Amino acid sequence: KAGVTQTPRYLIKTRGQQVTLSCSPISGHRSVSWYQQTPGQGLQFLFEYFSETQRNKGNFPGRFSGRQFSNSRSEMNVSTLELGDSALYLCASSTDGQATNEKLFFGSGTQLSVL
């Protein structure tokens, strides 16, 4: 079974631009979550999508948004980029993300650098 696939692996953008990151979950997984990882703040939960609907949301500004398609693939978008948005963005998938005994599997991430 293929793992969680994230594209692109690396991105360089400038302040004020917007960016879209893509995630393909493990086949059969319907829940997709996004996390931001920075040296200062560690791993922080952004949001979770299930059946094309945002089901959970972390404490990030509205510049961070996402969506999920009918095939469970997900995209996240960051608008009006700031220097502090430079981070590794990780996508994770699970079967349905609700049962407490589910396991979350992560992709390799997209390293975003904002100049």
Place this chain on the structure above:
Amino acid sequence: GQQLNQSPQSMFIQEGEDVSMNCTSSSIFNTWLWYKQDPGEGPVLLIALYKAGELTSNGRLTAQFGITRKDSFLNISASIPSDVGIYFCAGTTGTASKLTFGTGTRLQVTL
């Protein structure tokens, strides 16, 4: 955002030594997970714990879910060079998809 307190922050050990790290929280968690992250990669799940007091092993790794549900520890026995990486604890009070992560323990193994 909320983070779990993980210690130690970093460890330098010799190959063959045992390693112990722990994670504490002021909140009760109903699931504890331990992940390992290699440079440039996403976290990989090592062990999942679902019940207070549960002790689970995965090869040379052993983890326990504290009976207060506010802590967990991970032990690695007879460390080898490929154990190098950052180890994260993570917990959830609700759905499995919304994890709170620890600050990480960076492990270095010398020959």
